[in-house]
Amino acid sequence: xxxxxxxSEALNIQEGKTATLTCxxxxxxPAYLQWxxxxxxxxxxxxxxxxxxxxxxxxxRLKVTFDTTxxxxxxxxxxxxxxxxxxxxxxxxxxxxxxxxxxxxxRLMVKP
Amino acid sequence: xxxxxxxxxxxxxKSGTSVKIECRSLxxxxxxxxxxxxxxxxxxxxxxxxxxGSKATYEQGVEKDKFLIxxxxxxxxxxxxxxxxxxxxxxxxxxxxxTAGGDTQYFGxxxxxxxx
Numbered sequence: 001x002x003x004x005x006x007x008s009e010a011l012n013i014q015e016g017k018t019a020t021l022t023c024x025x026x027x028x029x030p031a032y033l034q035w036x037x038x039x040x041x042x043x044x045x046x047x048x049x050x051x052x053x054x055x056x057x058x059x060x061r062l063k064v065t066f067d068t069t070x071x072x073x074x075x076x077x078x079x080x081x082x083x084x085x086x087x088x089x090x091x092x093x094x095x096x097x098x099x100x101x102x103x104x105x106x107r108l109m110v111k112p
Numbered sequence: 113x114x115x116x117x118x119x120x121x122x123x124x125x126k127s128g129t130s131v132k133i134e135c136r137s138l139x140x141x142x143x144x145x146x147x148x149x150x151x152x153x154x155x156x157x158x159x160x161x162x163x164x165g166s167k168a169t170y171e172q173g174v175e176k177d178k179f180l181i182x183x184x185x186x187x188x189x190x191x192x193x194x195x196x197x198x199x200x201x202x203x204x205x206x207x208x209x210x211t212a213g214g215d216t217q218y219f220g221x222x223x224x225x226x227x228x
Binding site for chain 1: 116118144146153154155156157158161203205207209216217218219220221222224
């Protein structure tokens with residue numbers, strides 16, 4: 001069955017460092033992968049989408065890579081700030097009608 | 113652009129009552145809306161997909177008679193939790209996909225349901 005795993009439940013880093021979050025999947029061939037940010041008690045907010053034929057995508061301090069051979073996506077936040085503290089979710093399309101399956105999320109804490 | 117609202121943001125009800133949650137796309141037309149449920153410190157679990165003007169498609173294990181979904185227009189979908197019980201207490205989130213055929217979903221702020 002399809003399985004999506006995000007590397008850790010929580011990640012603590014120092015302000016200014018680069019945060020790297022991992023999303024691995026098995027038994028799956030998604031056409032695209034998305035990353036969302038979720039703050040406590042709020043709905044997810046879309047950050048980036050990367051398609052299967054794209055290796056890397058950037059948006060300001062964010063960078064996403066997608067390796068379909070390794071079945072892995074890496075999400076990087078450079079020059080991290082305390083305001084980046086949140087839960088980050090990866091989501092893969094289910095090859096049907098834009099439905100998404102979400103990973104368990106990684107809670108990022110950036111300490112000043 | 114691409115704003116999705118939910119109402120109410122928080123609701124407390126007695127066991128056995130029904131609760132309706134509204135999801136609206138404010139500045140775009142949503143051909144498809146999705147309803148998710150999220151338990152504390154857990155990820156989003158898709159409950160159902162609703163397409164405007166047709167019956168919702170429920171995920172395996174989700175009771176369609178308990179979670180009634182109506183998508184009467186391109187900007188409004190409702191989820192009614194019927195005969196709610198304490199185990200239905202959760203965070204319910206809707207999302208909407210645009211008519212432009214894009215792959216991004218836009219999420220509402222969520223509704224916290226507490227059943228006493």
